[in-house]
Amino acid sequence: MGISNIIFALVLIGAGVLFTINIRKIISNIRLGKEVDRSDKKSDRWKTMIRVALGQSKMTTRPFAAILHLFVYAGFILINIEMLEIVIDGIAGTHRVFAPFLGDFYYFIINFFEVLALLVALSCIVFLIRRNFKKVARFQSPELKGWAFKDANIILFTEVLLMSALLIMNAADPAYEFVISKNLKGILPSDLHTLHVIEQSAWWFHILGVLAFLNYLPYSKHLHIIWAFPNTFFSNLNPKGRLTNMESVTREVKLMLDPNANPYAQPADANAAPQRFGVKDVTDLTWINIMNAYTCTECGRCTSSCPANITGKKLSPRKVMMDVRDRVEELAEAKRKNGKDFHDGKFLLGDYITDEEVWACTSCNACVQECPVNIDPLSIIIDLRRYLVMEESKLPAELAGMATNIENNQAPWQFSPADRFNWANEA
Numbered sequence: 001m002g003i004s005n006i007i008f009a010l011v012l013i014g015a016g017v018l019f020t021i022n023i024r025k026i027i028s029n030i031r032l033g034k035e036v037d038r039s040d041k042k043s044d045r046w047k048t049m050i051r052v053a054l055g056q057s058k059m060t061t062r063p064f065a066a067i068l069h070l071f072v073y074a075g076f077i078l079i080n081i082e083m084l085e086i087v088i089d090g091i092a093g094t095h096r097v098f099a100p101f102l103g104d105f106y107y108f109i110i111n112f113f114e115v116l117a118l119l120v121a122l123s124c125i126v127f128l129i130r131r132n133f134k135k136v137a138r139f140q141s142p143e144l145k146g147w148a149f150k151d152a153n154i155i156l157f158t159e160v161l162l163m164s165a166l167l168i169m170n171a172a173d174p175a176y177e178f179v180i181s182k183n184l185k186g187i188l189p190s191d192l193h194t195l196h197v198i199e200q201s202a203w204w205f206h207i208l209g210v211l212a213f214l215n216y217l218p219y220s221k222h223l224h225i226i227w228a229f230p231n232t233f234f235s236n237l238n239p240k241g242r243l244t245n246m247e248s249v250t251r252e253v254k255l256m257l258d259p260n261a262n263p264y265a266q267p268a269d270a271n272a273a274p275q276r277f278g279v280k281d282v283t284d285l286t287w288i289n290i291m292n293a294y295t296c297t298e299c300g301r302c303t304s305s306c307p308a309n310i311t312g313k314k315l316s317p318r319k320v321m322m323d324v325r326d327r328v329e330e331l332a333e334a335k336r337k338n339g340k341d342f343h344d345g346k347f348l349l350g351d352y353i354t355d356e357e358v359w360a361c362t363s364c365n366a367c368v369q370e371c372p373v374n375i376d377p378l379s380i381i382i383d384l385r386r387y388l389v390m391e392e393s394k395l396p397a398e399l400a401g402m403a404t405n406i407e408n409n410q411a412p413w414q415f416s417p418a419d420r421f422n423w424a425n426e427a
């Protein structure tokens, strides 16, 4: 084992350790959320994950982007198989270790990877053009300014560089000729020593780039390539529109409606700490809500279908998800520094998401329907509202009137219950 192999092994281990530390941090951040049971309907869950995450079924509503995304996705998964050979070569000091064993199949598979690499690079260039020059509307929203915009460009640009390095590495290898890279041989020098330097440089650039990219994932929206799988597996499989109820509130209502109920019966959770009604901060969310936020690709399909956003209201479901992730990161970091009971005095509601945004939602579920990775921004918005109504009695005047009517008249209208059947006398 030479010095370069030792350096390679150390870099590989270092990158693996760093990645594991960061993923564990994210898992512990997700665990800041409240428990919710999604262990039912296992076979439906597997089918949903295979259809939505692996099969990308919800991408097809926008076919052009879907095809380009499919190239990038397939390239990301399949080309990385070549990493196995690169890693073995790097550690053992071999050169194309699989070639002698696989014979013609080796050429077939590397040719296939090269075609895919070209398609990935071209797709990323088209995506860059759409974002930066064609200025597709859903990538121009205020929440995508700054880091979010740079993040997308960094990812796309890096993928172009990585795919180019792969093709240059193959082109600079005088012993092999593959379907795409052979066209690059003409622009490379013919001197064998220089070719070797170029091939080695491209090899190192590619592998270091892949490891750096791996460790960039936890800070990026690109994390969806990992989180899309558990996120779709744990999707909400209930019909859209079915709202969740708080157990304690449901119990109280049942007590009021059931004349035979024992008002002194102690519920199983009688000694548990009282729960907050709804959501004020990320610790009131469920772990599914927080995982949703880490899965968000910031694609904006939700926002571009949101009737509130389309009609100029101050609501973007994409921003809601980005706010949740930012707030979780902030609070989790503060808790790591100051202890798990620490709270910094800031809240998701108020410091990140305003009442105006929360009340602009029509609860139409378009965002949930459109999301390619089954994220549910509406459930977060509903629980933020639930907090405003049940803990702060803060609701718009129109709704306050309706709530008073329900309280006094058992109906949303301003009529006495005694007059409810007056309509029947009109005939």
Ligand code: SF4
Residues within 6 Å of the ligand: 302, 305, 306, 307, 308, 309, 315, 316, 317, 360, 361, 362, 363, 364, 365, 366, 367, 368, 377, 378, 381
């Ligand atoms: S449910 Fe609310 S946030 Fe989602 S699309 Fe409809 S109005 Fe927009």
Ligand code: SF4
Residues within 6 Å of the ligand: 295, 296, 297, 298, 299, 300, 301, 302, 303, 317, 318, 321, 370, 371, 372, 373, 374, 375, 377
């Ligand atoms: S919530 Fe879904 S649709 Fe909306 S930006 Fe995130 S990934 Fe895209």
